[in-house]
Amino acid sequence: MTRAIDHIRPVHVSNVPLDLEEYLLGGPARVREKENIAMLLGELQAAGEVPDSVNTDPLPPHTLAMAELVNGIVRRSDMVVDALQHLKYVSSVTMVSATTSVAENLGAATIRSPQRLPRT
Numbered sequence: 001m002t003r004a005i006d007h008i009r010p011v012h013v014s015n016v017p018l019d020l021e022e023y024l025l026g027g028p029a030r031v032r033e034k035e036n037i038a039m040l041l042g043e044l045q046a047a048g049e050v051p052d053s054v055n056t057d058p059l060p061p062h063t064l065a066m067a068e069l070v071n072g073i074v075r076r077s078d079m080v081v082d083a084l085q086h087l088k089y090v091s092s093v094t095m096v097s098a099t100t101s102v103a104e105n106l107g108a109a110t111i112r113s114p115q116r117l118p119r120t
Contacts, residue, residue, distance in 0.1 A: 001070065002084060009074055016074060017067040021059060034058035 008019040025031050041056040050056075073080050 001066070002088065004066075005070055005073055005077075008070060009077070016071040017064070020063065020067045020070055024059065024063065 004020055004023045007023045008016060011019055022028055022031055025034050035058065038056045038058050041050055041054070044050040045052060045054065045056060055061075073084075
């Protein structure tokens with residue numbers, strides 16, 4: 001998720017779902033390629049050559065939810081940067097089974113009280 005945000009933020013944030021799709025599939029050319037393949041599979045499915053149970057969408061089913069989450073983070077990055085740094089730190093420490101405090105590694109000045117994000 002953080003890598004997707006790092007990719008999307010410098011490019012532009014006008015169309016986060018498209019930018020996320022390009023990130024997940026490997027760029028604009030790959031998006032077009034996957035859309036063409038999905039269209040061909042859809043035609044084969046309509047002709048009865050491919051079972052209806054086959055998903056022809058090139059993106060995973062959770063892409064829309066991921067795009068909404070990325071959009072919220074990108075648009076309110078100043079409010080969530082501390083939380084993302086904390087999550088990254090906690091996941092790294094957990095992975096290596098270390099015992100240390102967040103204040104030691106991130107600095108007490110960077111840790112703020114959690115704020116409620118405004119609803120959009």
